[in-house]
Amino acid sequence: MAATLHDVAQIAGVSIKTVSNVINDHPHIRPATKQRVLEAIAELDYHPNLSARSLRSGRTGMIGLALPELSLSYFAELADAVIRSAERHGVTVLIEQTGGDRDREIGLLSSPRRQLTDGLIFSPLGMGNDDADFLRVGYPLVLLGERIFKGPTDHVTMRNVDAARAATEHLIRRGRRRIAVVGAHEGEVIGSAGLRLRGYREALEAAGIPFDPALIGFTTLWHRSNGATATRELLASGVEFDAVFGLNDTLALGAMRVLQQAGLRIPEDVALMGFDDLDETRYSLPTLSTVDPGRAEIAETAVRVLLERINATAPEAPREFLADFRVIERESSGSREPVTVPGASEERGQES
């Protein structure tokens, strides 16, 4: 049996409340008493019972993180970042997978598991703007992603339009004028695809380059194989292009294979650009130019804002946060850096 406050109190010769006070750093404790209590705690290797503490305080010290799937790299890296941020703030993260399914997402918002967490960071994929009302829940909630805007909660997201525009401008600066896109969604306005395509169009317009619908490759899901297929279709259509902008890294990596297989040199014949700055982009050949949409900042902000809400006394109007992005030039868009072992100085490894 684990030691309790009672045991510690007995050994230290004080009341359990005094022990509790020592543990919670309450003022007005005589140093000598504190000393005795700490010794007793050490002697018994006492650790507070978290269930009891939760029951009493109404706080669990955990926050939820709901995302589509860990096996999608973007979300695995997001989870990694959120866990690290949470750790710095002294809270624990409980991950839940939705599979990107709208009904599961909605169900999760009122699942009994919400009891285990003091708040939720929620990255929906199936829900849309029309579902915003489901976000009116009785606990602190921070929304991520591009599925719902102007919802009733705090929202942390990336500058999709600006970042995609900057990425496109980067390609234009490299002398490319016929820039194909891979991953567009038919008719989408919000959502990552719609917003990033808008940024692309803004960049073209600003540079006086006419928009050519023939250069737009549509896909349904953003998986590697779709990037490959869309690129194959572009090649087969005979349309000329000197660059490809994958609306995310996974698509771009799919495109990379197809381009290479077709005998095209990257970046000499076709420059290539992704979006997300997945770890993987540092290890491809050539390394993939991409946009860091500020994932670390998004994670940190989401955790911070959620904890603020959890600790807030009065309700406040929902706020919107936009992370800073950064275009990262690597080999696939014609960086002139020497080709050494890619990323050798910054690798994080899996051993044995």
Next chain:
Amino acid sequence: MAATLHDVAQIAGVSIKTVSNVINDHPHIRPATKQRVLEAIAELDYHPNLSARSLRSGRTGMIGLALPELSLSYFAELADAVIRSAERHGVTVLIEQTGGDRDREIGLLSSPRRQLTDGLIFSPLGMGNDDADFLRVGYPLVLLGERIFKGPTDHVTMRNVDAARAATEHLIRRGRRRIAVVGAHEGEVIGSAGLRLRGYREALEAAGIPFDPALIGFTTLWHRSNGATATRELLASGVEFDAVFGLNDTLALGAMRVLQQAGLRIPEDVALMGFDDLDETRYSLPTLSTVDPGRAEIAETAVRVLLERINATAPEAPREFLADFRVIERESSGSREPVTVPGASEERGQES
């Protein structure tokens, strides 16, 4: 405020214990009473308070999963599998990242967070066989991986030697005799690298092919860039080879790029084989032949065994579980299947 047993009892006109009995399906409840209680529960949208239940019962309904890093694909997919298994068994998974650091791993075994979980599935990377005594802990623990054998706990792992042998034999059957290895660890005996290399040697021996040390590429970490570097070194060394066996998929994918860049055709000039069956191997070009080490089975077994331990009354001797593996022939080792959109029928996607 959320409803409590008390509120429900009041509305139903019974005592709180009766409500508790209804919820826990205790026998001897008059149907009429049960009915009234259920109605009251529905009316108030009552959900049991999990902290209170934990405090009273000593169970949290959560299990821990400790692994190096979610941003390593293998572990992200393992976590995904464990979460799904746990869900089927009605328990929640709490993920913890160790970074593969020995001290963090040891610390985590007695962290206060262990209080939040009824047991732990632990995949160490930094700890070694000498640290086995740290695994003598006061809660159910299931060990994964190849770092510690004959430890004091249940152990679920893969048939590294047999699987690597089968993978090598597959290459031999395809007519390859000069099979290079990428990812060996100098002097390692256990650990994934040591065991898989042993399987490789066994296959050679059985086929009467002499072992050639010049064909072994050493790396430290198992990252993509290391696979690339080791392969580049093999090419530079001038040693002849007609196949490469990457000791994991990540290494093999790194090797794939270098081979292609060198103008070698896969599989015509060099056959390529990985290990792990990452999702990614289905989307590379060519698709990567690999070994499914039974990840799904490992996850399912680990969860099942852990829950058995949690529910066990008497202690039992530790057991060892070995998952079934399966060699998966894809294009990189000369599969003759038609090259269609890779994996089109089995993709799980990321939308928008």
Next chain:
DNA sequence: TCGTTTACTTACAACGATGTAAACGATGCG
């Protein structure tokens, strides 16, 4: 010396659930 403040400590009652033991009414048996 006494009253008053300050510093420190304590007893007690929650938080919301569940196990125990006892009580209750209805039934069956002698």
Next chain:
DNA sequence: CGCATCGTTTACATCGTTGTAAGTAAACGA
């Protein structure tokens, strides 16, 4: 008709913690 029995329900204590209010002792000023 009284007593045991069964099925059903209840009151109460308990899990380990923390907030509240009250208590004690020491320190201070008058």
